Amino acid sequence: MALLQIAEPGQAAAPHQRKLAVGIDLGTTNSLVATVRSGVSETLADSDGEHLLPSVVHYAQDTTVVGLAAEQVAAQKPKDTIVSVKRFLGRSLADIQATWPNLPYAFVADEDQPNNIQLAVAGKIKTPVEVSSEILQVLKQRAEETLGDELTGAVITVPAYFDDAQRQSTKDAAQLAGLNVLRLLNEPTAAAIAYGLDSGQEGLIAVYDLGGGTFDISILRLHKGVFEVLATGGNSALGGDDFDHAIVDLWSQRWGLTDAANKTYYRELVTLAKATKQTLSAVANVHQECVLGDITYDASLSITEFNAAVQPLVQKTIKACRRSLKDAEVSADEILAVVMVGGSTRVPLVREQVSEFFGRPALTAIDPDKVVAIGAATQADILAGNKPDADMLLLDVLPLSLGLETMGGLVEKVIGRNTTIPVAKAQEFTTFKDGQTAMMVHVLQGERELVEDCRSLAKFTLTGIPPMAAGAAHIRVTFQVDADGLLSVTAMEKSSGVQAEIQVKPSFGLAEEQISSMLKASMTNAKDDMQQRMLKEQQVEAARVLEALNSALQDSGDKLLSPAELTALRDTMQTLEKAAQGTDTQAIKDAIKLVDNASQDFATRRMDFSIQQALAGKTVDTI
Amino acid sequence: MNFFTLFDLPETLDVDKAKLSATYQILQQLTHPDKFSTGSDQEKRIALQKNSQVNDGYSVLKNPLARAQHLLSLRGVDVKDEQHTMQDTAFLMQQMEWREALEDAQNDEDALWQFHTDVTQTIKSEYSHLSELFNEEADVTILANALRKLTFMYKFQEQVQQHLDKFED
Numbered sequence: 001m002a003l004l005q006i007a008e009p010g011q012a013a014a015p016h017q018r019k020l021a022v023g024i025d026l027g028t029t030n031s032l033v034a035t036v037r038s039g040v041s042e043t044l045a046d047s048d049g050e051h052l053l054p055s056v057v058h059y060a061q062d063t064t065v066v067g068l069a070a071e072q073v074a075a076q077k078p079k080d081t082i083v084s085v086k087r088f089l090g091r092s093l094a095d096i097q098a099t100w101p102n103l104p105y106a107f108v109a110d111e112d113q114p115n116n117i118q119l120a121v122a123g124k125i126k127t128p129v130e131v132s133s134e135i136l137q138v139l140k141q142r143a144e145e146t147l148g149d150e151l152t153g154a155v156i157t158v159p160a161y162f163d164d165a166q167r168q169s170t171k172d173a174a175q176l177a178g179l180n181v182l183r184l185l186n187e188p189t190a191a192a193i194a195y196g197l198d199s200g201q202e203g204l205i206a207v208y209d210l211g212g213g214t215f216d217i218s219i220l221r222l223h224k225g226v227f228e229v230l231a232t233g234g235n236s237a238l239g240g241d242d243f244d245h246a247i248v249d250l251w252s253q254r255w256g257l258t259d260a261a262n263k264t265y266y267r268e269l270v271t272l273a274k275a276t277k278q279t280l281s282a283v284a285n286v287h288q289e290c291v292l293g294d295i296t297y298d299a300s301l302s303i304t305e306f307n308a309a310v311q312p313l314v315q316k317t318i319k320a321c322r323r324s325l326k327d328a329e330v331s332a333d334e335i336l337a338v339v340m341v342g343g344s345t346r347v348p349l350v351r352e353q354v355s356e357f358f359g360r361p362a363l364t365a366i367d368p369d370k371v372v373a374i375g376a377a378t379q380a381d382i383l384a385g386n387k388p389d390a391d392m393l394l395l396d397v398l399p400l401s402l403g404l405e406t407m408g409g410l411v412e413k414v415i416g417r418n419t420t421i422p423v424a425k426a427q428e429f430t431t432f433k434d435g436q437t438a439m440m441v442h443v444l445q446g447e448r449e450l451v452e453d454c455r456s457l458a459k460f461t462l463t464g465i466p467p468m469a470a471g472a473a474h475i476r477v478t479f480q481v482d483a484d485g486l487l488s489v490t491a492m493e494k495s496s497g498v499q500a501e502i503q504v505k506p507s508f509g510l511a512e513e514q515i516s517s518m519l520k521a522s523m524t525n526a527k528d529d530m531q532q533r534m535l536k537e538q539q540v541e542a543a544r545v546l547e548a549l550n551s552a553l554q555d556s557g558d559k560l561l562s563p564a565e566l567t568a569l570r571d572t573m574q575t576l577e578k579a580a581q582g583t584d585t586q587a588i589k590d591a592i593k594l595v596d597n598a599s600q601d602f603a604t605r606r607m608d609f610s611i612q613q614a615l616a617g618k619t620v621d622t623i
Numbered sequence: 624m625n626f627f628t629l630f631d632l633p634e635t636l637d638v639d640k641a642k643l644s645a646t647y648q649i650l651q652q653l654t655h656p657d658k659f660s661t662g663s664d665q666e667k668r669i670a671l672q673k674n675s676q677v678n679d680g681y682s683v684l685k686n687p688l689a690r691a692q693h694l695l696s697l698r699g700v701d702v703k704d705e706q707h708t709m710q711d712t713a714f715l716m717q718q719m720e721w722r723e724a725l726e727d728a729q730n731d732e733d734a735l736w737q738f739h740t741d742v743t744q745t746i747k748s749e750y751s752h753l754s755e756l757f758n759e760e761a762d763v764t765i766l767a768n769a770l771r772k773l774t775f776m777y778k779f780q781e782q783v784q785q786h787l788d789k790f791e792d
Contacts, residue, residue: 019661153660182660224648385661393655419682422656424675428704482671483656545663596665603669607654611673614649615631 019152021182021384022143023190023376026132026156026170028086029212031055032370033139034377035147036386041194041377043370044146052369053142057082057134059121066138075267078104080122084213085135087236088128089173090165093117099236129173136177153182155380157372160186160218161232163400163445164457164487171484182383184484188218189227189394190375191339194366197222198392203336204230204328208354208362210317210344213239217321219328219335226395228418230328233320238313240277240344246309247273247301251290255297265292272299280306281346307349314353321357338362343369395420402457402479402487405442407432409451414479417447421485426478435467439475441491462491531585538588542580545592546573549599552606560605572598625697626680636694636754643684650677688777691753691770700767707771714772721779725786732790735783742780749773 023041025032030052034043043051050068058070058081065073074081082105088096093107096117106120118125136156143151156174158167167184174181188207192198197205202223209216216234220227248269252262262269272290279286280303290299325332338358344350345368355362366374382390398421403413415425431439439462446454465473474495480488549569557566576591627634630646652658654674659666683689692703709715721742728734753769 183657224644225651383657383660391652393651393657395651395655420678422671422675423678424672425679480671480675483674541663545665548663548666599665600669603665607669607673611629611650611653614653615646 019384019386020143020147020149021153021155021377021380021386022139022151023155023185023373023378023380024136024139024157024174024179025187025190025370025373025376026086026136026158026173027055027211027372028084028214029055030369031135031139032373033143034370034373035143036377036381041374041381043373044143046142053135053138055084055086055135057085057131059124059126061122064134066134079106082119082121082126082131085128085131088117088119089132090163090167090169091117091128129169129176132170132173133176136174136179140177140179151179152384153180153380155183155185155190155376155383156181157185157187157190157376159216159232160188160229161216161399163455164402164485165445165455167485171486181484182380184486185376185379185394186218186227186229186396187341187372188216188220188229188232188339189396190372190379191341192220192222192227192337192375193378193394194371194375195337195339195363197337197339198225198227198394204330204334205337205339206321206324206335206358207339207341208317208321208345209234209341210350211239211342212241212344213237215239215317215320217317217324219324219330222336225391225393226420228395228397229399230330231324232399233324233327235316235320238316240342240347242313243277243310243344243347244270244273246313247276247306250301250305250309251297251299257292261292268292276301277306277347281348303348310347310349314347314350317350318353318357321354332358335360339371340364340368341371396483396485397421398423398481398485400445400455401447402481403444403446403454404429404477405440405444405451410449411444411446411451411454414477415481421481422483424478424480426476429475429477430471431465431468431473431475432470434470436470436473437465437467438463439465439491441477441489443479443487443489457487458489460489460491462493465493468495535583535585535588538585538592539580542576542588542592545595546576546580549573549595552602556606556609557602560609561602565602569595569598569602624676624680626676626684626693627697629676629680630684632684634694634697636691636750636757638684638690640685643681647677647681687750688774691750691773694757695763695766695770698763698766700763702767702770702774709768709771711768711772718775718779725779725783729786732787735787735790739780739783739787742776742783746773746776746780749776 020035022033022035022044025034032043032051032053034041036042045051046053046067053067054071056067056070056074058065058073058077060080070081071083074083087100093109096103096107108118108120108125116127118127119131140151140154154174156170156179158170162170171181171184187209188205191207191209192205203221205220205222207216207218207220209218214234214236215238216232218232219230221230222228248262248266251257251269251273257265269290272288276286276288276299280301284303285300286302287300290297325335335358338354338360340351340354340362345354345362345364351362351364379394381387382392397418398415399417401413401417402415403411404427406412412427414427415423429439441458441460441462442451442456443458444451444454445457448454462475465475472495473493475491475493478490478492480490482488550573553561553566553569561569572591572595576588576595579587579591582588625634630643630650632638632643632646651674654670654677656667656670656674659670662670683693692701695702725738728738749769750773753766753773756766756769
């Protein structure tokens, strides 16, 4: 049940004005959803009071189960239960098989798109994007039930090192789950926001993230509201689970368990080890027994013994920290704050050693399992427009360079890594044969020089180039990267005035129509609902367009438009107003397009005018 | 796109860095797509375009070489990606001398540092010379040649730096 909120007059936005927005941490092991309520960012629990949703999806013939229930059947039905699907997002089959050769899943190759993997589960074919969207749907539903209304939008977090294909897949999964993505946010940046490190401070921040199965270290620079990721490092096969295994090994040795016994009781032993590890975060000694078959063993453990067992693992993470500092070309004493993320950072030895390495106490006040989701919710609240006066602005940088294949299998960089985004860059190419009418454009991401060492994002052919002598055609390839770090590429031949243009989406991502058809398919039982929903969406968009335009016109319509332009624009607005009152979805869409075209120049002039005004104001101030 | 106009700066080679940085902050607040996250698709699109220009402009204006290339391109000459053969024999000779000297010094850290200091000094004086040429409204062919020399020097400085980086490990 949603509780009524009581706020002092003027302190909070009226309930109907407040937009519901959430932050979602789509994690490898667990996922969470958080929102800002009464000025506090907090994670939301399910009906059992659980905040963490295990990132596990189980497919049966007729049903799909997500979370704890899926985790519980994972051992019996490994093939139909997808654990840690995040590892597969935006990856090719070759990548996955090289990294995890022993996965129990039935991967299916997609003939048309070799880079797009699929999984055969319970007689169905699912992509990692679809599996991820199941998790996101559960979180969306949880948020809507808790908050009592539909969500305006969501901020989804991604690891800082995610490339374009992985980011695109994450966004596709969110859209497929029916979420309006306000922004993709880097996980370490989200953690830093949760601690309020964005306000007023300048300097270097280390984010140490030790989860169940992965370890990430990121070095960020905060400068004038810009979070720049200087370096990321870690180990995708090191985490808290290894701590549990270390305890099991210790016991087996002490008790003289045979390999066979060890294997038979492994699950029970791991479960007990995990519980013991968690208890040792608070007390110095655990006294307990463990019954295996008909033998009772002494399973007591002291913190000293535990520390000795996991010390080599913690040292590995410290080594990775050292390497990342070197990559970032900074030293440990330059770090202003160390943020702890991930459940395994509760282990006292981890906290001690990390604090010691960086020479300052690590920040642990916020629950390390929730800190990323909490930071994402803070950002979502701002992006939804609930804090119109907030001047926090997160500027992100491109995590990996973008480039094009040139002759000889080499990559020519078009946009370098660490460039502030959004960014648009154009590069000109020419034909190398007389009469050449087509040109292959191959888009790559990565730092290496050879095509084979970089990630292939998209390949397309620009056709219809007028036949000319070699070198006479001018092909302009434009890269546009948006605030989420997502890329679109346009190519055009311009020398003869004949223009050919093509828009591509990375081959890993889903086309817009694919997403909407998948959305439709998931709602086949509710066809009317779907149509209702599309109509409502268009009506909401129409209202948004008209409202924005009306207030813009009131503000500067007379100044920036001629009377004739004003009349023409008003005509299209009336058409839209009329269409929006009807139930013809397509008519509303068309009318929006009409208004959009008619107001394009006005909107551009307004932006330029606001810049002129602001800069003129500044000049007066500084004189 | 004239980035000097966008950032409300005079069209000169030397820029007021404090003003450039302050203006960048203002332009970010006005044009970043996050500021339009509740706006219409049109507003988002225009913000994306404008903000991309702002980021591009800032990266060009804060980099001395890119700024010089941009200023010259506003005079109608684009030297950035050109394939141009220098006719200046004296300068070609100097290039060859530098290349040979770098070859000899590449395993001597002290010599490399000295070299780096010298090149940096030369760039500095050549840059202020170019700045004057711009202020005097010199002919674009003179400007272009001076800038080509500078472009070479910056590239050369980078090479010296790469040799120095080897001693870091």
